[in-house]
Structures are given as structure tokens and as C-alpha cells.
Amino acid sequence: MALKSGDLKKLWGRSGNVCSYPDCGIELTQERQANRVIGEEAHIKGEKPAAPRYDPTQASEDRESYDNHILLCPTHHTEIDADPITYTVERLGRMKASHEQQVKANRQFPEIVDELSKMLQRFQVSDEATDVFVTDVGADDKAAKVVRVDASKEGGINTGIKVLSGQKLVFFARGLISYDGRNHFATPEGILCNEYGRPFVFKDQGGNEGIAIWPHPGAQKTNGNELGRIGSLIGWIGSYTEAGAFLVGTKREVHSKESGDLFLMVNDAKGTYADNDGEFRVDISIVEPEP
Numbered sequence: 001m002a003l004k005s006g007d008l009k010k011l012w013g014r015s016g017n018v019c020s021y022p023d024c025g026i027e028l029t030q031e032r033q034a035n036r037v038i039g040e041e042a043h044i045k046g047e048k049p050a051a052p053r054y055d056p057t058q059a060s061e062d063r064e065s066y067d068n069h070i071l072l073c074p075t076h077h078t079e080i081d082a083d084p085i086t087y088t089v090e091r092l093g094r095m096k097a098s099h100e101q102q103v104k105a106n107r108q109f110p111e112i113v114d115e116l117s118k119m120l121q122r123f124q125v126s127d128e129a130t131d132v133f134v135t136d137v138g139a140d141d142k143a144a145k146v147v148r149v150d151a152s153k154e155g156g157i158n159t160g161i162k163v164l165s166g167q168k169l170v171f172f173a174r175g176l177i178s179y180d181g182r183n184h185f186a187t188p189e190g191i192l193c194n195e196y197g198r199p200f201v202f203k204d205q206g207g208n209e210g211i212a213i214w215p216h217p218g219a220q221k222t223n224g225n226e227l228g229r230i231g232s233l234i235g236w237i238g239s240y241t242e243a244g245a246f247l248v249g250t251k252r253e254v255h256s257k258e259s260g261d262l263f264l265m266v267n268d269a270k271g272t273y274a275d276n277d278g279e280f281r282v283d284i285s286i287v288e289p290e291p
Contacts, residue, residue: 003041007066011041016103020096021076028073040077041069044092052084053092070096101183102194144172144283149233149264151177151280154273156240156265161284163237163262168287169254173233177278179268186231188280189249190214190267218269222247228267233280235264248282 003011012028017039019026028039045068046054055063062068070092072080080087147159163169173188176197185193192212193199200212219228221242228234229247236245238260246254248264262284268276 003064003066003069007064007069008041010066011069011071012039014100014103015039015071016100018071018099018103019073019076020070020099021072021080022095022098024073024076026073028071038074040072040074042072042077042080044068044070044089044096052081052087053089055089098195104183144170144285147264147282147284149173149266149280149282151179151266151268151276151278152273153265154268154270156236156263159262159264159284161262161286163256163259163286165256165259167256169256169262170285170287171235171248171252171254172283173248173250173280175278175280177231177266177276177280179231179272179276181275182277184231187250188233188282190229190232190247192231216269218272219267220245220265220270222267230268232267233264233282234267235262237262 015028017028018024019028019039026038029037043051043063044053045058045063046052047063048054049056058068080092145159145161147157147161149157176185176187176193176195178185178195182195185195185197187193187197187199190213191199192214201209213232214230215227216230217227219230220234220240222228222232222234222245225242226247233248233250234245235248235254237256237258238244240263244258246252248254264282266276266280
């Protein structure tokens with residue numbers, strides 16, 4: 001038996017013509033040599049009794065299914081089959097799922113660039129904003145209060161910090177949250193990345209590379225009237241307003257213009273928080289205004 005046509009197409013399509021071994025990146029067909037195909041549809045549970053990871057209880061139909069195959073380059077196919085103790089069925093399953101998830105996410109960004117070009121922007125800090133980034137606050141700052149912000153909490157969390165007008169708030173945030181049922185990930189800055197925290201990049205029509213962020217019309221607006229970035233950390237004092245909400249991101253200083261409780265929230269499209277997971281840990285310090 002061999003992979004059915006539909007399963008074969010699914011395996012190659014979901015693998016994106018790239019070896020599934022982490023960080024390999026080799027393309028399995030060659031543009032300049034159209035007839036050269038080096039990809040190998042490797043069995044996860046072995047094909048024959050003497051093969052690595054063979055399962056005698058597995059049905060023949062399951063053995064030749066999409067679920068029991070992983071697309072690899074010849075080098076990594078050989079390496080994996082030579083060491084079945086290290087490369088278990090479970091590990092290969094996770095490897096395949098992680099690779100296909102990353103391919104799926106990478107495919108979505110060109111579509112966003114084409115269809116939502118005004119919404120997908122390169123992550124660049126403007127000259128006007130460079131002075132708000134904090135360089136002297138760290139996780140061990142004894143004056144900082146630590147707050148954990150759950151990505152699934154629509155409406156935000158009350159930090160319990162009372163802010164007075166004129167005070168300066170100093171933020172230091174870290175962590176990685178997921179949205180869309182763990183299919184996509186983001187940093188506090190709203191930089192879209194894979195599950196390992198590696199930012200996704202895209203090329204615009206001029207061929208320039210940029211780091212992907214996703215301002216979304218359904219998310220909470222910040223910094224006056226800017227579209228909120230999906231996955232970013234935002235805050236406000238008292239009651240939320242578009243004019244009063246601000247992007248916290250990773251490291252920032254914010255000068256309060258009003259008094260009230262400080263709220264923080266992971267930004268996402270309204271009504272879509274239920275499938276979010278993870279949290280940002282935020283250190284917050286208050287600097288009293290000079291007399």
C-alpha cells in the first residue's frame with residue numbers, strides 16, 4: 001500500500017514543501033530543477049516489522065495514512081530512523097504538528113499584507129516614541145509590583161494600583177500568549193511569532209522585510225485613536241476610553257493625566273477571548289512627580 005492521493009497532497013501541502021525537522025528549512029523540490037524531488041514521506045510508525053517504531057497492532061490503512069507520515073529531507077529521514085529511542089512516535093507527532101502549524105501561520109501573513117495592507121504594519125518605533133522606552137527597570141526591581149495579566153480576561157484586570165494624576169508609571173512586561181486556540185502567538189508588544197517566540201516576518205511589495213504586527217478594527221483602540229494590536233498589552237486608568245487607553249508593550253513609561261485604578265489587558269478582537277491562553281507578567285513601578 002501507499003499514501004492515497006488525497007493524503008499525499010495533504011502531507012505536502014501542510015508541510016509547505018519544507019522538511020519538518022526543526023530549523024532545517026530545506027525545500028524539498030528545486031525551482032531550477034523542476035523534476036528533482038528530494039522530499040521523503042517518512043513513516044512515523046514503521047512500515048515493516050523490522051522498521052523503526054513499527055507497531056504490529058496498527059491497521060494497514062492507518063499505517064499508510066496521512067497521520068502516520070511526516071515529510072522530511074533525506075538527511076533527517078536517515079537521522080531519525082537511525083535513532084528510534086530519541087525519535088519516538090510521540091516526538092515525531094509533536095514535530096510534525098509544530099511544523100505544520102508554523103507553515104499555516106506563515107501562509108496567513110502574505111494574505112494579510114495583500115488584503116489588509118493598511119492594517120498590517122512593520123514594527124518600527126518612531127523617533128517621537130524612542131524616549132518612552134525604559135532601560136533601567138528589570139524583573140528584580142524591588143520597588144516594582146508584579147501583576148499577571150491573563151490573556152483570556154476580556155475587559156482587563158484591575159491591578160489594585162491606585163494612580164494619581166501626575167504620577168509616572170514604569171512598566172516592564174514579558175511572556176508569550178496565544179490566541180485563536182493556540183494557533184497564533186504574540187509578545188507584549190503585539191509582535192506576532194511562533195510558539196518559540198520567533199517573530200514572523202513578511203515582505204512588502206517593495207521587497208522590504210518587516211516584523212509583523214496586526215492592528216485590528218475589532219480590538220480596543222489605544223494611544224488616542226490607533227487600531228489596537230492583536231496580542232499586545234494595553235492599559236488604562238479608571239474607565240476605558242479610546243483617548244485614555246495606552247499601549248504598554250514590553251518596556252514603557254506612561255505619565256498619568258488622571259486618577260483612578262490601573263487596568264491592564266491583552267488586546268484582542270471583542271468577543272474572541274475565550275480561546276486565548278497564557279499570561280504576561282508585568283512589573284509596575286510608580287514614580288512620584290517632583291515637587
